[in-house]
Amino acid sequence: MMGWVFAVITLSAVLMATFENQMRRAILALWVAGIGVGAMYLTVGAEFLAIIQWIVSTLGAISFIFFSVMFGEYHAPVARGSAHTKFLVVLALILGISFAAIVGLGSRELPESAMNLVTQDSDLGTLGRKLTQEHLLSLEVLALTLFLVLIGGGVIARSEGSES
Amino acid sequence: MMMWIAGLIGGLGLVCMISRKTMLGLLIGIQVLILGSTMMFVLAGISSGMRVQGYIFGLFITLGGMVQLVVGYALAIRLFFLKKRISMEELQALKQ
Numbered sequence: 001m002m003g004w005v006f007a008v009i010t011l012s013a014v015l016m017a018t019f020e021n022q023m024r025r026a027i028l029a030l031w032v033a034g035i036g037v038g039a040m041y042l043t044v045g046a047e048f049l050a051i052i053q054w055i056v057s058t059l060g061a062i063s064f065i066f067f068s069v070m071f072g073e074y075h076a077p078v079a080r081g082s083a084h085t086k087f088l089v090v091l092a093l094i095l096g097i098s099f100a101a102i103v104g105l106g107s108r109e110l111p112e113s114a115m116n117l118v119t120q121d122s123d124l125g126t127l128g129r130k131l132t133q134e135h136l137l138s139l140e141v142l143a144l145t146l147f148l149v150l151i152g153g154g155v156i157a158r159s160e161g162s163e164s
Numbered sequence: 165m166m167m168w169i170a171g172l173i174g175g176l177g178l179v180c181m182i183s184r185k186t187m188l189g190l191l192i193g194i195q196v197l198i199l200g201s202t203m204m205f206v207l208a209g210i211s212s213g214m215r216v217q218g219y220i221f222g223l224f225i226t227l228g229g230m231v232q233l234v235v236g237y238a239l240a241i242r243l244f245f246l247k248k249r250i251s252m253e254e255l256q257a258l259k260q
Contacts, residue, residue, distance in 0.1 A: 007169050014173050014196055018180040023188065030192055033173075037199050040166075041222075044210055049222050053202075056226055060195060060233060067237055068188055071250050092182045096175020103171035107208060130216050138220075142227055149231045153238035157245075 003043040010036030023073045024065070031061035048124055166207050174200025187240040187250040191233060198229035 013036055016029035034057020041050035068074040131139055177197030184190055202222045209218015239258065240250045247254045 003166070007166065011169060011172065014176050014199070017192055017196055018176045018183070026189075026192055030195060033196065033199060037173075037203055040203070041206060044206070045215075046206055046219055046222070049206060049219050049226075052223060052226060056230060060230075063233070063237065064188065064192070067240065071188065071240065071244055073186060073188060073250075089179055089183045092179040093175075096172070096178050099175045099178070100168050100171030103174075103204060104165070104168035107167040107211060127216060127219060130220060135220055138224060142224060145231055146227070149234045153234045156235075156238040157241040 003040060006036050006039040006043065010040065022075075023068050024075065027061055027064045027068065030064070031057055034058075034060065048127055167204065167211075170200050170203035170207060172200070173203065176200075185252050187236060187243065187252065187255075190252065191236045191240075194232060194236070195229060198225060198232075202226055202229075 010033050013029045013033035017026050017033055020026040020029060034053060038050040038053035038057065041047075041053060065074065174197050177193050177195070177200055179193075180196055181190055181193030184193060202225045205221040205225060206218045209215050209221065212218075239255075242258060243250050243254060246257050
């Protein structure tokens with residue numbers, strides 16, 4: 001039952017983030033959507049992922065607020081496209097619904113027991129062992145990517161004056 | 165039914181990406197798309213009996229989402245430095 005409540009909250013927040021004209025409300029809706037998805041993870045026994053999702057969503061929302069204030073978009077209405085873009089939005093809506101239909105129809109039904117089951121193999125220790133023993137290469141690639149992004153982000157965002 | 169919700173969230177992210185005209189709007193759309201895709205992997209892992217693998221994939225996708233957010237911010241700063249606004253139409257200025 002709680003899972004469905006969180007699902008409704010999340011879906012409403014995502015709808016608001018997609019169609020809201022004010023950037024600050026869109027950011028707030030994105031944050032609520034992230035919190036809602038984390039809560040849904042909690043209902044299926046993924047506590048570790050729920051906490052990660054909450055942290056990432058909150059930090060993401062803070063950074064969105066920071067950058068939108070910096071770029072002067074925080075209080076400004078979000079620019080929308082022309083008639084051509086509106087056609088694309090309708091096309092994207094159809095694509096999005098088709099995407100949801102394909103995923104929904106093609107996947108197995110989630111077992112009812114999964115909604116409130118906390119299994120022993122989903123605790124933090126097991127996840128850590130799985131990550132370091134079976135997915136070490138993926139973990140290293142992710143770490144290297146994060147490092148490169150840190151360096152690359154600084155290089156891209158440098159001012160012209162510092163090139164000399 | 166949960167998979168339908170995950171698919172809808174991903175689809176709405178796609179809509180958001182197309183309808184917004186600024187870099188930050190595009191990044192919001194990408195974040196929503198990533199939320200939906202992460203949920204899909206986690207739920208698919210549960211329904212197929214590979215719960216932990218689903219969680220690990222979800223973790224990687226969430227952190228990958230952070231990577232694209234950082235790159236997006238860096239590009240937006242560069243664009244703002246060059247054009248004083250972050251419209252998507254000005255994005256080609258970064259090629260020059």
